[in-house]
Amino acid sequence: MTKKRIAVDMDEVIADSISRFQEWYGIDFQLTLSLEELRGKNFHEVVAPEHQEALRGYPNRPGFFKDLPVIADSQRILSEINQRYELFIATAAMEFSNSFLDKYNWLQQHFDFIPWRNYVFCGDKSILNADYLIDDNAFNFERFRGEGILFDAPHNVNETRYRRVNSWQEVGEIFL
Amino acid sequence: MTKKRIAVDMDEVIADSISRFQEWYGIDFQLTLSLEELRGKNFHEVVAPEHQEALRGYPNRPGFFKDLPVIADSQRILSEINQRYELFIATAAMEFSNSFLDKYNWLQQHFDFIPWRNYVFCGDKSILNADYLIDDNAFNFERFRGEGILFDAPHNVNETRYRRVNSWQEVGEIFL
Missing domain, CATH: 3.40.50.1000 (HAD superfamily/HAD-like)
Structure with missing residues (x-):
């Protein structure tokens, strides 16, 4: 068979990969993104409009998928x-x-x-x-x-x- | 439908990609590899034993698949x-x-x-x-x-x- x-x-x-978003978001904006906040949502729905572009770009930054x-x-x-x-x-x-x-x-x-x-x-x-x-x-x-x-x-x-x-x-x- | x-x-x-093999083989050993010679064979059957390892390594060399x-x-x-x-x-x-x-x-x-x-x-x-x-x-x-x-x-x-x-x-x- x-x-x-x-x-x-x-x-x-x-x-x-969420942990990498949380890590870099913390470094860039001194803010935390909790899994609770993210429930049922995409990142762009929970972060301030002025931070969305940065977040969207994270997966294209070298190192995002590393470690x-x-x-x-x-x-x-x-x-x-x-x-x-x-x-x-x-x-x-x-x-x-x-x-x-x-x-x-x-x-x-x-x-x-x-x-x-x-x-x-x-x-x-x-x-x-x-x-x-x-x-x-x-x-x-x-x-x-x-x-x-x-x-x-x-x-x-x-x-x-x-x-x-x-x-x-x-x-x-x-x-x- | x-x-x-x-x-x-x-x-x-x-x-x-054969043209890249031919190109690099020519540069490294001043020899030509013709398509006629390659008929029905793999590279390692037509090049001298001492050149085989180099040829086998070409696809791993940076630039092989470029242009x-x-x-x-x-x-x-x-x-x-x-x-x-x-x-x-x-x-x-x-x-x-x-x-x-x-x-x-x-x-x-x-x-x-x-x-x-x-x-x-x-x-x-x-x-x-x-x-x-x-x-x-x-x-x-x-x-x-x-x-x-x-x-x-x-x-x-x-x-x-x-x-x-x-x-x-x-x-x-x-x-x-």
Whole structure:
């Protein structure tokens, strides 16, 4: 029997990019951005209009994707998933062309059990031929051929169309 | 009716990377590598053993993928294909992590009608959800879910399992 294939997003799913926004926003404006404030919103809805442009530019600044913290339990659960499924990492890296090498190196460092052959840097995720896609952006599921599984993130709390997981523990309960 | 989706490889299909091998090999060893010599062979079969390591390293050297010549007629035919199909560029960039930005910039420069959302940098091309894949490496078709169309290249002349096209003219005859 061929293994089922699972594709997994990076930002907000295995890599904590919100923490980088919080960190840089704190440095630039001496202000904090709490996860509570961000619930159900995008950054531009919670920060002052004069700070929005800076925030929007962060992912294009060199270093944004470097050394991001790993989302809790993702390494352990994915290493187990990797035994039983074909596992791919699929990230919309094309949006931020400065991010390629940082993302590649980050994966090599933190998920060394996933070979580079199973990395996908793309834009439109409907190009993925997989059975499942674990992602925090529901728009990626709209034309996806498999089943989308929504990884909980502050910005997506009001999304109800897809199965939601709140943690990697819950991902493990589904797949392991 | 939804459009059929065509994925197109870069090296040896739209980007002439053999010419870069020839150029650098000429600079390093004052020798020429003709396409005739390369027929049915890989580089390591036609160059002297003591030159093989250098050649194998070329794609990892900065600049290898920069300013590669465009394969004849690929721009014109793909711009027409782009009107009638969903067109993606899918390249095994993960093998050469120095290549990301050069490949991205090359596509922006020479194929500006293809949006970055339709770029895919990957390793294993079985991850592509497309109806057709135009590629010079037959191994990419083995687990591909659609139809593989083999773009003629010196190294693949003995491959007979897949439909072969010898030029972008011939690709146009199939799809337009």
